[in-house]
Structures are given as structure tokens and as C-alpha cells.
Amino acid sequence: MKRLGVCIAGLDGAVASTMVAGAALLRRGLVQPIGLLSEPYTQSHALARWDDIVFAGWDPRSETIHDAALRHGVIGPCKLKPVRRDLAALKPWPAGADRIASFRREHKLDTVVVLNLLPTAQPAASKQYARLAAKHGCPFVNFTPNDCGERALRDVPFAGRDGKTGQTWLKSVLAPALRDRGLRVAGWFSTNLLGNEDGKVVGHPQLGEAKIRDKSKLLGEMLGYEPVHTVRIEYFPPRGDTKESWDYIEAEGFLGQPVQFRISARYPDSILAAPMCLDLCRFIALAARRGERGNQAWLSLYFKAPYGGPPHDFFQQEQALRRYLAGAASS
Ligand SMILES: NC(=O)c1ccc[n+]([C@@H]2O[C@H](COP(=O)([O-])OP(=O)(O)OC[C@H]3O[C@@H](n4cnc5c(N)ncnc54)[C@H](O)[C@@H]3O)[C@@H](O)[C@H]2O)c1
Known part of the structure; x- marks a missing residue:
């Protein structure tokens, strides 16, 4: 060894x-x-x-x-x-x-x-x-x-x-699954609250730019088209290291009917x-x-x-x- x-x-x-x-x-x-x-x-x-x-x-x-x-x-x-x-x-x-x-x-x-x-x-x-x-x-x-x-x-x-730890990891699991089911994603809204030192930096509009860019880029590549994609990070000190994230996905299913998913997660980052x-x-x-x-x-x-x-x-x-x-x- x-x-x-x-x-x-x-x-x-x-x-x-x-x-x-x-x-x-x-x-x-x-x-x-x-x-x-x-x-x-x-x-x-x-x-x-x-x-x-x-x-x-x-x-x-x-x-x-x-x-x-x-x-x-x-x-x-x-x-x-x-x-x-x-x-x-x-x-x-x-x-x-x-x-x-x-x-x-x-x-x-x-x-x-x-x-x-x-x-x-x-x-x-x-x-x-x-x-x-x-x-x-x-x-x-x-x-x-x-x-x-x-x-x-x-x-x-x-x-x-x-x-790629939490929200973006789940996105890289779910987006290929939605694509392979033939559902058409119209929009994906992701937001999260983080209260640790990292959250203080990545929640800042300028300092957090690279993080927002990394979290935003991958969806179009996985789906093969660009849906509306909004990514937000909010610095919220009472949350500490335990991150709270929400994802709302608006998709179109059979007969053009809306298919919606809401994912809520909480975990120590x-x-x-x-x-x-x-x-x-x-x-x-x-x-x-x-x-x-x-x-x-x-x-x-x-x-x-x-x-x-x-x-x-x-x-x-x-x-x-x-x-x-x-x-x-x-x-
Ligand atoms: N926690 C997650 O899930 C996660 C996911 C993806 C990426 N990351 C990235 O990992 C990194 C670390 O995250 P964290 O939550 O531990 O951050 P943190 O702020 O708790 O830790 C950063 C440490 O770096 C030290 N530091 C500052 N300048 C330094 C220097 N010049 N030399 C040596 N040390 C220095 C700080 O004093 C601090 O202790 C961040 O860039 C974060 O974006 C974290």
C-alpha cells in the first residue's frame, strides 16, 4: 500500500x-x-x-x-x-x-x-x-x-x-432522464439558500458569478436545446452549512399537457x-x-x-x- x-x-x-x-x-x-x-x-x-x-x-x-x-x-x-x-x-x-x-x-x-x-x-x-x-x-x-x-x-x-455536489448533481441525473422519456422541458428554475462562508461569497452578485455560470451552463448540453433556465443563490446566514434548495421544472407531456416537478432538498453542503x-x-x-x-x-x-x-x-x-x-x- x-x-x-x-x-x-x-x-x-x-x-x-x-x-x-x-x-x-x-x-x-x-x-x-x-x-x-x-x-x-x-x-x-x-x-x-x-x-x-x-x-x-x-x-x-x-x-x-x-x-x-x-x-x-x-x-x-x-x-x-x-x-x-x-x-x-x-x-x-x-x-x-x-x-x-x-x-x-x-x-x-x-x-x-x-x-x-x-x-x-x-x-x-x-x-x-x-x-x-x-x-x-x-x-x-x-x-x-x-x-x-x-x-x-x-x-x-x-x-x-x-x-458537483447537490443541486447540480441532481440536475445532471434528472435532465438526461427527462430527455430520455421524451418530455420537453420549457423551463427550469433553481434557487438555493446557503448560510456558510462559501454562501457569503457565492451569494454576492459579482463574486458568485463563476459559480452561477458553472451551475447554468450544463442544462442545454444535456437536453439538446436551451430551455428557460434561471439559477439563483441566496446568502441566508441562519441556514449555516445546511443548504436548502428548490427546483421547479415546467415540462410538456403527451397531448401538450403540462407536467411539473417540484424538488425540495436540504443537506449539509x-x-x-x-x-x-x-x-x-x-x-x-x-x-x-x-x-x-x-x-x-x-x-x-x-x-x-x-x-x-x-x-x-x-x-x-x-x-x-x-x-x-x-x-x-x-x-
Ligand atoms: N461545499 C460544497 O458542497 C461545495 C461544492 C462545490 C464547490 N465548493 C467549493 O469549495 C470551496 C471551499 O468551500 P468551503 O465551504 O470549505 O469554503 P470556506 O470559506 O469554509 O473555506 C475556505 C478556506 O480558505 C481559506 N483561505 C482563504 N484564503 C486563503 C489562502 N490564500 N491560502 C490558504 N487558505 C485560504 C479561508 O480562511 C477558509 O478557511 C469553495 O470554493 C466552494 O465554492 C464547495
Whole structure:
């Protein structure tokens, strides 16, 4: 088994602290690996086990992961208690500090992945971390909507952009199903309320532009025509990290009769995002071990705006993942 280092830009954030705390709970066998597509491939593809993954990263907040996790409140204090000491021992490096080489040496790591979990609308800092990854030959994952300057990453495997966690994931499941049933979608209205730090940024009319663009683009490609498509994000602090989303779909059925769907969802945003980030780190380390370079399109099911473009259809993306893994098992 290989030892894997994961360096996270934005280590004290909601997604990062949920991910690191989740991995600590998995390591101790205190939770089930729910929502982790990589888990069944651990043995067959020699993916890093939870015991063999070491986390580090950067954040100007310089809070321990335990304090960050408590502040975000995604995981309750009781659930965190058994891993409190592990999480209290982990503090971020100062933003931008070049510590990857000593981290790799100190922990005897075979692969170090850099994962971008910076706030939205931080392209300059995102590019800085992408350049650090390229300099140290590290695979890079961009879970944010930020531009990272992908040209700098051509010699390492990379994947992105913008995690497809909740509402957009459901859209990429439902739109192909409506299309394949022959229903004609006249309009799709999506709105959501989010009250965490990310919500503060993405709910801002200018700062949230990239997120709205990523959420808007894919519907026409999946349906084969452009219905009316409205996407809104509202920052609503009382909701915290638990996102509330509504979708209203107006379609035309047999005899031109209206067919309407209303979908209401509520879920902690980071609970959907964290296992996807863990999968991405384990999978992209596999790509690195196989000598892959450049965009890893087989990981596109994890992203709203995958590098390399469509398909956005979740089922086609899922098949691409399975095909790659089948090939990786036999090689
Ligand atoms: N939660 C989801 O479901 C989801 C889905 C898709 C995409 N994303 C994206 O993931 C990213 C992280 O989301 P989050 O909710 O954890 O955000 P967050 O605001 O909680 O965390 C971001 C962290 O980055 C830190 N940071 C700011 N500048 C930095 C710098 N220069 N260097 C290092 N760290 C810096 C902040 O202090 C903060 O702790 C966002 O871009 C978000 O859009 C999240």
C-alpha cells in the first residue's frame, strides 16, 4: 500500500475540516464509508488506506482542525470527541508557504496531492497553489470554480472544476432522464439558500458569478436545446452549512399537457462535498502512479464544469469512471 499526503489550500474551511475529521473517524473504524466511490477499489487498485493518508495544508486562519470543525458545526462535538487529539494536533501552514518537500520527506510519502478548497473568487491564490503543485510534481485537484492556470499543470495529472455536489448533481441525473422519456422541458428554475462562508461569497452578485455560470451552463448540453433556465443563490446566514434548495421544472407531456416537478432538498453542503474530495485524492494518486499527465477526464462526474467540457450527463460520466478503473485493474 502507498502512503499518500494531501495538502489542502483552505485547510480550516468547512469542506476541508469535514474531510479531515471524516478521514480520522474512518481510520478508527467509527463511521461507515458512506458516499465514497473509491472504497470498493481500495484492495484491487492499491489505493491509500485511511491509515496511510497524512493531511496538511495552508490557511491564514491558523486554527487547529478541531477548532475549525467545531466552528463550522457540520459534525457535532460528540462525534468529534474520539478524534479530538488527532485533529487538535493539525494546524495549517501560513498561506502560500512552500513546505511540500519537507512534508513529503518527514512522512515518507509516495505521492502528495494538492487539493484546492479556497473560497470562490480567488483565482490569484488558486494559481499560486497550482504552480506549487507543478513545481513539486504533485497531482492537483480544483474543487472550486476558480481559474487555476491549467497550462502550468500539463506535466502532472489534474482534475476540476467546481465540485458537483447537490443541486447540480441532481440536475445532471434528472435532465438526461427527462430527455430520455421524451418530455420537453420549457423551463427550469433553481434557487438555493446557503448560510456558510462559501454562501457569503457565492451569494454576492459579482463574486458568485463563476459559480452561477458553472451551475447554468450544463442544462442545454444535456437536453439538446436551451430551455428557460434561471439559477439563483441566496446568502441566508441562519441556514449555516445546511443548504436548502428548490427546483421547479415546467415540462410538456403527451397531448401538450403540462407536467411539473417540484424538488425540495436540504443537506449539509460539506457532508456531500467531503467524501468526493477524499475520492478525488485517492483516485488522482492512482492516476499519478500510472504515469498519467494532464486533465483526468474520467473524474468529470465530480465536477460542474469539468475541464475538457461535456458530457455533463452523470450516467455517461459514471461509465467513464468505471471504464478507467476497469482498465487500471488489468494494466
Ligand atoms: N461545499 C460544497 O458542497 C461545495 C461544492 C462545490 C464547490 N465548493 C467549493 O469549495 C470551496 C471551499 O468551500 P468551503 O465551504 O470549505 O469554503 P470556506 O470559506 O469554509 O473555506 C475556505 C478556506 O480558505 C481559506 N483561505 C482563504 N484564503 C486563503 C489562502 N490564500 N491560502 C490558504 N487558505 C485560504 C479561508 O480562511 C477558509 O478557511 C469553495 O470554493 C466552494 O465554492 C464547495
